Amino acid sequence: MTAAQQKRVLVVDDDAVTRELLGFSLRRRSLTVDEARDGHEALALMKNHQYAVIVLDLLMPGLDGAGVLAGMDGPDLTSPPVVLVITAADRREIARLDPRRIHGIMRKPFDPEDLEIAVSRALNADEDQLDLKRAMMSRGASLYGAVDKMRQLALEADPMDKKRRR
Numbered sequence: 001m002t003a004a005q006q007k008r009v010l011v012v013d014d015d016a017v018t019r020e021l022l023g024f025s026l027r028r029r030s031l032t033v034d035e036a037r038d039g040h041e042a043l044a045l046m047k048n049h050q051y052a053v054i055v056l057d058l059l060m061p062g063l064d065g066a067g068v069l070a071g072m073d074g075p076d077l078t079s080p081p082v083v084l085v086i087t088a089a090d091r092r093e094i095a096r097l098d099p100r101r102i103h104g105i106m107r108k109p110f111d112p113e114d115l116e117i118a119v120s121r122a123l124n125a126d127e128d129q130l131d132l133k134r135a136m137m138s139r140g141a142s143l144y145g146a147v148d149k150m151r152q153l154a155l156e157a158d159p160m161d162k163k164r165r166r
Helices: 016-027 039-048 065-071 091-095 112-124 127-157 159-165
Strands: 008-012 032-036 053-057 082-087 102-107
Touching: 008 016, 008 039, 016 032, 016 053, 016 112, 032 039, 039 053, 039 065, 053 065, 053 112, 065 082, 082 091, 082 112, 102 112
Parallel strands: 008 032, 008 053, 053 082, 082 102
Antiparallel strands: none
């Protein structure tokens, strides 16, 4: 990781107020922060700059956060960055993401100080720590998927139970 990349963060969120809040919060930590309004703008910035951390909203019009994660596999992007997801999406949407790409997830609304701490940890993590974190997220996503499937099977087996839950 280059010295320039080590302190460069990309904030991707369609909400201008959230972008400005995140940018301000991270800049006061002496980080270089670029901002993108949507997934297309984020991928364009990633082609021209190397980022150590990307703070990514999932729910955006046009190319959403999942689309950005998929687009990060492109040949124009080198040195995949650490991704911190901020979202109001439900657990099912989050479970569909590739956990190998994600360093952490923060639910909206969140405390900007918690985000600053998460970004700082991501910037200071070595590759072994990042690999361990990604492996843990992958196992967690697999477990959540299995539990969700069991719930679906239980509802299919006992349709009356579904009616009682309403």
